[in-house]
Amino acid sequence: MKLAEQVTFGGSGLDRAAHIRSDEAALRSALAHRNAAAVVMWRGKPLVRGEGLDQLATIPLDHPVLQAGYADAVPEPVFLGCDDTDAPRFACDISSWEPKDQDLAALGMFLVPSEQTHPEFPKDHVFAELRRLMTRLNRRDSELAATAKAIIGWHDSHRFCAKCGAPSEVSEAGWQRVCPSCKAHHFPRTDPVVIMLITHGNSVLMGRSPGWPEGMYSLLAGFVEPGETLEAAVRREVFEEAGIEVGDVSYLSSQPWPFPASLMFGCAGVALGRDITIDPVEIEDAIWVTRDDMMTAFAGEHPVLKPARRGAIAHFLLQNWLADTLD
Known part of the structure; x- marks a missing residue:
């Protein structure tokens, strides 16, 4: 797929400079670089800035907040790579910081609406949920934020x-x-997940999980099991969830998904039939949606159907299906 890396969190060309990770002298030099800066994470939220919260904030490594002992998951900066200006970028965790008189009740929710501010940072710098921000950030900022969230989250759970x-x-x-x-x-750790654009004629197979907003449907998805190919996982997951047998399967695009640690493999599959039998343990509902109805849903004019969330690979694949740009 020619447009594969235009997916949210897609490759921005960040030089990860992996050779520096095991070179103590090179790492010390990177830490001391005059343009070195850190992406700051607090309980899974990146520090962002700007009126529209559309820019990833980076903080000098000698900033007092980063020297205050707030590190939780990992006590030292994690090297992310070098930006286009040859400036080293790191990830720092300050999850032990306890905000005062701020809303913490929503932490842990699927989509955390609250924001937190640290008194030592500028007023337009806030910690915000990455799911809310992912379509606002440019490609470089989104790759850095996704990488920082995933690697800090891995340290926290391992x-x-x-x-x-x-x-x-x-x-x-x-x-x-x-x-x-x-x-x-x-x-x-990165967990492989297949997410499937399953079509039959001019219709696409959509499903919904319990607890989703009313009317919201997305592409079927599931984890790849040990010893399984991507193609086999696509066929198994679709049959388990919707009772649909799938023939030809092809790869389209991938997306890092740091919620908490997945790599989504977007695939296309051709259904061999249309009769749906859902597994209620797996999903709440599955339906066939015509191209015309999906176009109406993307325009926000469908009376019932709401498309997959913007920024997710499901939205990306459906958008390219509608535009005939999957090749």
Whole structure:
């Protein structure tokens, strides 16, 4: 698919400079670089700025907030790579900071509406939920934010050795954890997920999960199991969820999805029939939607149907299906 990397969080060409991670001298030089700066994360939220919260904020590494001992998941900056200006970019976690007199009740929700401000940062700098921001940020900012969220989240959930249970230690500039007890090495986790544009004639298969906003439908999706190809996962998931057998399967595009640690593989599949039998444990409903109805939904004029959320790969794939730009 020619437009594959135009998906939200798609590749912006960030130089991840992986050779620096294991080179102590090069890492020290990057940390001391006059243009080095950090993407700051607080409980999964990136620090953003601007009137429209449409820019990722970066903070000098010697900023007092970053020196105040607020680090939780990882105590040192994680090296993300070098920006176009050859400026090193890091991710710093300050999740131990406790905001005073601010709304924390919504933390942990699917889409957190609240924002938090730190008194040491400029007034237009706030911590906000990345799902709300992902279509506002430019490609470089969105890649940095997604990478920072995913890697900090991995450290937060993998503080102990999976082999022996001992506390593990950060190494490789944040891209590895090593167990001092059994010497096991652990690397950032990414879970493969297939998300399927299943068509039959001029219609696409859509489903909805319990708890979604009324009228919202999206493409079917599911985790790839060990020992399974992407094609097999597409056919299995569609049959399990909707009772539809799928023939030809092809790959379209992928999307890093740091909620918390998935890589979405967008695939196209041709249904061999239209009779739907849903598994109520998996999904709440599944329907065939014609191209005309989907165009009406994308225009916001459909009386019932709401399309997948903007920024998600499902929206991206459907948009390109409607525009005949999947090739």
